[in-house]
Amino acid sequence: MTTAIDHQDAIQRRYTGGAIAFHWSIAVLVLVNVAIGLFGESLLAGIPNQMPVHKAIGITVLVLSIARTGWRIAHPAPPPPATLPGWQRLAARISHGAFYILLIALPLTGWLMVSGTEKRRELSWFGLFDIPYLPVGTAAGDAGHELHEMLGLLMAALIVLHVAAALRHHFVLRDGTLARMLPGAR
Numbered sequence: 001m002t003t004a005i006d007h008q009d010a011i012q013r014r015y016t017g018g019a020i021a022f023h024w025s026i027a028v029l030v031l032v033n034v035a036i037g038l039f040g041e042s043l044l045a046g047i048p049n050q051m052p053v054h055k056a057i058g059i060t061v062l063v064l065s066i067a068r069t070g071w072r073i074a075h076p077a078p079p080p081p082a083t084l085p086g087w088q089r090l091a092a093r094i095s096h097g098a099f100y101i102l103l104i105a106l107p108l109t110g111w112l113m114v115s116g117t118e119k120r121r122e123l124s125w126f127g128l129f130d131i132p133y134l135p136v137g138t139a140a141g142d143a144g145h146e147l148h149e150m151l152g153l154l155m156a157a158l159i160v161l162h163v164a165a166a167l168r169h170h171f172v173l174r175d176g177t178l179a180r181m182l183p184g185a186r
């Protein structure tokens with residue numbers, strides 16, 4: 001039988017609505033951008049306007065992620081399940097921290113790359129307004145390019161690990177970890 005204390009405990013162990021909204025809106029945008037970045041010229045070739053969309057989504061992720069980081073500093077995550085071994089708590093902290101860094105660093109390097117190039121192309125937020133270029137030269141643009149490719153692959157690898165961990169918690173450990181990040185789930 002569920003007691004009032006169990007219920008209270010379950011609520012405290014859930015992510016808040018704000019954390020869930022940030023998580024899933026950013027996750028969807030990042031998945032679209034990784035797909036365009038990695039498969040735009042192969043599997044997805046033929047879909048028009050991919051790069052302008054990639055850039056506009058990327059700048060959106062940057063803005064949302066800066067807001068999310070500020071918000072997260074003021075709103076700590078719920079504690080992990082008591083059954084979780086220490087090394088897995090540490091692995092979760094490190095990978096979540098790496099996500100927060102990548103979610104800002106990756107779009108910034110993309111912005112750097114398209115700003116520091118000989119021939120700048122139009123940089124627009126879905127055709128609604130222009131996004132300014134960063135005031136940088138081609139050396140910074142080249143560095144941004146290299147870093148964007150490296151960090152893009154790192155992001156893709158981290159997502160694979162993260163999703164595998166989420167599915168393991170859900171289907172193997174069955175400890176409610178996925179449910180606490182899903183809207184409305186108990």
Ligand code: HEM
Nearest residue numbers: 030033034037038055058059061106107110111114149152
């Ligand atoms: C969530 C944010 C972003 C993600 C996840 C992302 C991911 C990626 C990935 C995985 C690639 C392929 C890299 C490779 O060739 O191995 C890529 C390429 C690219 N990205 Fe992004 N990106 C993001 C934001 C941005 C932003 C903000 C811009 C520019 C404003 C940008 C511009 C580009 C360009 C121009 C390429 C093609 C580079 C080339 O052809 O060598 N990206 N991106």
Ligand code: HEM
Nearest residue numbers: 023027030031072077092096099100159163166177178181
């Ligand atoms: C694809 C881009 C994704 C990114 C960038 C991302 C990022 C993050 C971050 C930063 C956190 C930590 C939240 C915090 O403590 O503030 C988190 C937690 C979580 N994510 Fe994701 N995520 C992504 C996709 C997914 C997907 C597809 C799933 C499910 C299949 C998922 C399931 C979860 C779960 C269950 C948690 C909570 C973990 C815990 O309770 O310790 N994520 N994610």
